[in-house]
Amino acid sequence: MSVESRFEEIGILKEIAELLNEGTDTKDVLAGVLNRLLQVTGLQTGWIFLIDESGAFQLAADEALPPALASENKWRMCQGTCWCVNKYNNHQLNKASNIMECKRIEEVIEEKAGETCGLTHHATVPLRAGKERFGILNIGSPNKTHFEKNELALLEAVAYQIGTALKRIKLTQREQETALVAERNRLARDLHDSVNQLLFSLSLTARAGMEMTKNDEIKQTFSYMQDLSQEALGEMRALIWQLRPLGLENGLVSALRSYADMLGLSIETKVTGAANIPGKVEEALWRIGQEALGNCKKHSQATEAFLFFHTSKDGVTMTIKDKGCGFHYEEHLDIPSLGLKNMNSRTAALNGIFQLKSKPGSGTEIQIHIPF
Secondary structure: OOHHHHHHHHHHHHHHHHHHHHOOOHHHHHHHHHHHHHHHHOOOEEEEEEEOOOOOEEEEEEEOOOHHHHHHHHHHHHOOOOHHHHHHHOOOOOOOEEEOOOHHHHHHHHHOOOOOOOOOOEEEEEEEEOOEEEEEEEEEOOOOOOOOHHHHHHHHHHHHHHHHHHHHHHHHHHHHHHHHHHHHHHHHHHHHHHHHHHHHHHHHHHHHHHHHOOOHHHHHHHHHHHHHHHHHHHHHHHHHHHHOOOOHHHOHHHHHHHHHHHHOOEEEEEEEOOOOOOHHHHHHHHHHHHHHHHHHHHHOOOOEEEEEEEEOOOEEEEEEEEOOOOOOOOOOOOOOOHHHHHHHHHHHHOOOEEEEEEOOOOOEEEEEEEEO
């Protein structure tokens, strides 16, 4: 390697280090690093799978995939199984490794499903930071069936940098979530101490004015003011609850029970299992529970709701149902309201399953299962 080439390689490695040190968006960082890594190695194709604790993978970045793998929105890369992911999940992949052949490419060739551009093999490197694992980096090139030790060593060094950056991004996101919770709590306190108290004072003033006057028209005006202030107080209490649920420190079920009481709903609860729920999951279930109980109050014409909560080491299942008026819904139909769509979106964001059942006259039931 010439001196100029060596300097170019060092420059690209420096770019990779800077990108990993400064980036905050996972997919942008991984795409940029993969592009630079292929430049420095002279290889042509690469992709990165992020793999969660349950073993589920997602294609997070790719570069120059052959047409057979890139076609139809890269569906072959986004589903199915492959040897490298299986080895990773079985804890058999602890360092940079030569993979004999790519299973996805093999299937394409067998099915004659498209052009592979000579790509048959790839190296696989786990992405780690200490004992924490994040996924795998795959690198290949047409007609290349073996990777030398120095090539694997370079890939392993970059993969370790990627793992460290992913850990940093994860910690940064956690700090941002903590700061968001703190800001919500501050705003809830401010609303309670200022706007809430002003509305309460307005209600008392309107009541006093109504008792002091003998003029029927003025009495009616004060009565209307009192009704409006009471309604605004109710809306404000609900908003404060959404920002900072009183009782969540005592558990999610306790908080939802208190929220139902605040809405004027009688709620029956049943809890089974025991496990620590991750904060992100608890937050999502709290928001979903709020929406579901709010729907019971506003739309079901029922005064009772039922909450069933089951936790295990693998995940949590929450069911909320009522015996209200219900509505027509079938699974193949689009979810009918924005609130229900939000519940579904929150569940899907955590790789969960959202189920909705409702019939006119038979009430409504939602069930959420979120793995962890």
